[in-house]
Amino acid sequence: MQRRIVVKIGSSSLTSPEGGLNREAIRYFAFELAALRSADTQVLLVSSGAVAAGFREIGYPERPKLLHEKQASAAVGQALLMQTYREELAEHGISAAQILLTRSDFQNRSRMGNASMALEELLSRGVLPIINENDTVSVDELKFGDNDTLSALVANLIKADQLIILTDTDGLYTADPRINPAAVRIERVAEINKDLYAIAGGAGSSVGTGGMRSKIDAAKIASRGGIPVFVGKADRPGDLRQTLEDRGRGTYFETHSSALPRKKQWLGFMSTPIGALIVDAGAEEALIHGGRSLLPVGVRGAEGHFQTGDVVEVLNGQGEVLGRGIVNYDAAQLRDVLGLPSTEVMKRLNEVHRLEVIHRDEWISLKS
Numbered sequence: 001m002q003r004r005i006v007v008k009i010g011s012s013s014l015t016s017p018e019g020g021l022n023r024e025a026i027r028y029f030a031f032e033l034a035a036l037r038s039a040d041t042q043v044l045l046v047s048s049g050a051v052a053a054g055f056r057e058i059g060y061p062e063r064p065k066l067l068h069e070k071q072a073s074a075a076v077g078q079a080l081l082m083q084t085y086r087e088e089l090a091e092h093g094i095s096a097a098q099i100l101l102t103r104s105d106f107q108n109r110s111r112m113g114n115a116s117m118a119l120e121e122l123l124s125r126g127v128l129p130i131i132n133e134n135d136t137v138s139v140d141e142l143k144f145g146d147n148d149t150l151s152a153l154v155a156n157l158i159k160a161d162q163l164i165i166l167t168d169t170d171g172l173y174t175a176d177p178r179i180n181p182a183a184v185r186i187e188r189v190a191e192i193n194k195d196l197y198a199i200a201g202g203a204g205s206s207v208g209t210g211g212m213r214s215k216i217d218a219a220k221i222a223s224r225g226g227i228p229v230f231v232g233k234a235d236r237p238g239d240l241r242q243t244l245e246d247r248g249r250g251t252y253f254e255t256h257s258s259a260l261p262r263k264k265q266w267l268g269f270m271s272t273p274i275g276a277l278i279v280d281a282g283a284e285e286a287l288i289h290g291g292r293s294l295l296p297v298g299v300r301g302a303e304g305h306f307q308t309g310d311v312v313e314v315l316n317g318q319g320e321v322l323g324r325g326i327v328n329y330d331a332a333q334l335r336d337v338l339g340l341p342s343t344e345v346m347k348r349l350n351e352v353h354r355l356e357v358i359h360r361d362e363w364i365s366l367k368s
């Protein structure tokens, strides 16, 4: 059985701060990718860099911030990026394919199935898939925004054995090392929790997006798919292979869970919540630690115009996101029975799909 590795590389590792591609960096990276691939290792690449590669050529003085300017830059830059990858990979006899995805592709099961089938076929033909967000057609509210999240979803989709996120810093530090030189590297992360998010800052360069925060988000998604993640640097010969041998210059995020079922992965990381429920402390305990379903008695508030069968987010009284689930009531129906014991709910409602507001089989916990 071949192992599958998803490698994600950020804009800062491929482009220069004033815009445009760094050809040398791509040449070197193509060499490393070629060395990583072997009879027993398949590689998929998630590459950023389209906006950073394209903005200067069309006259913007710096990485644009407005959506239409980023779209235009990406349209030019993505072509440049692929052209360069294809030329450099061809030197190693590797054919590369371009796959552009949007968040809505992951929300739609049949499109997700199609993407997965195409990737499988490319891999079986020995082609190196190069994936990026389809920036030109993505609107802000529906964007991944950062390719870190996209790489974790791709890793889960194709059941990768490892996700390697390459960036311009050699791992996660106790604080952003650009701001605090005394920060030290965290070699291994066993659990992703609030404390970890507290030390992670935003992007470190004018071309990066998301910083360490989005890399931790990615590690969280992948680890729920049972996939370990490395975040770090690989800019010296042999670095990339060493990351697979546990000797990389960066941070390893361990995974303890076996892969979540597809349905729960979709619920947690790809679906779009239509509304929100606020629950009390007893319901929080039942959902997070008790492995139980959510009943009307524990619900304090319902926001949004959701219908039975929609996905809703569940928050506690402090506004912390606890998880997501498929709701068995529509919003108006639920507002009528908030906080009531089950016997009372049964008396009030003529008809309800199920008594549980969210059944435990249709719930995923997302609390850090």
Ligand SMILES: Nc1ncnc2c1ncn2[C@@H]1O[C@H](COP(=O)(O)OP(=O)(O)O)[C@@H](O)[C@H]1O
Binding pocket: 009, 010, 011, 012, 013, 048, 166, 167, 168, 169, 171, 172, 173, 174, 175, 176, 177, 178, 199, 200, 201, 202, 203, 204, 205, 207, 208, 209, 210, 211, 212, 213
């Ligand atoms: N705790 C931290 N440890 C390491 N880097 C951090 C931390 N907090 C913020 N960063 C910043 O994250 C940056 C990497 O993310 P980003 O700029 O989005 O790069 P990329 O383009 O590779 O995705 C680093 O350059 C660093 O300045």
Ligand SMILES: N[C@@H](CCC(=O)OP(=O)(O)O)C(=O)O
Binding pocket: 009, 010, 011, 012, 047, 048, 049, 050, 051, 052, 074, 132, 133, 135, 145, 146, 147, 148, 207, 208, 209, 210, 211
């Ligand atoms: N899709 C965008 C990249 C967004 C992104 O995540 O950037 P980065 O933080 O450099 O990985 C592009 O190609 O410019």
